[in-house]
Amino acid sequence: MLPVREPSGWPVQEGDRIMRALQLLLAVLALGFAGMIVYAIADGSFSQAGSWLISQPWGQVTLADLYFGxxxxxxVIWWxxxxxxxxxxxxxxxxFLGNVWTAIWFILRLPLLRERLTRR
Incomplete structure (x- = not known):
């Protein structure tokens, strides 16, 4: 008997393992990033760092990229x-909360997002 497959083509149990692994990866990355934010806040002045960042062309590009993201x-959330x-x-x-916040949304919604995207 052939294994039951999801619309994505993955066997159901393997798809579940992949989804859990992706959720875990996102959680680890979000926690690591949150830790970096706490470290940066504790280490120095945000206004001084922000002033330096916006005075540099690559800093401006980085901020534009951040807000574009x-x-x-x-x-994606709206739709x-x-x-x-x-x-x-x-x-x-x-x-205000940045990609740590969006990571939480993706961790919670990833299974449903995949389900909606793979429907035929």
Whole structure:
């Protein structure tokens, strides 16, 4: 008998393992990034570092890239969440909490996101 497959083509149990591994990876990365933020806050002045960053061309490019990523994440969340209040709950903090916040959304929604994207 052939194994049951998901719409993505993966066998169901293997797909579950891959999903859990991706969720774990995102959680580890989010925690590591949150730790880096805490370290940076404890180490120095954000206003001095921010002033230096925006005075440099590559710093400006980095910030533009960061906020472009925030907009892309917000669009994915906007189209994915079915209730306005839930979408706004996840979107509005993004400019302040950054990709740690979007990582939490992806960790929670990854299985459902995959399910919706692989439907035929």
């Amino acid at each position: 925030f907009v892309l994440s917000a669009l 994915f969440e079915r209730r306005l209040a839930v979408a706004l709950f996840w979107i509005l903090p993004i400019p």
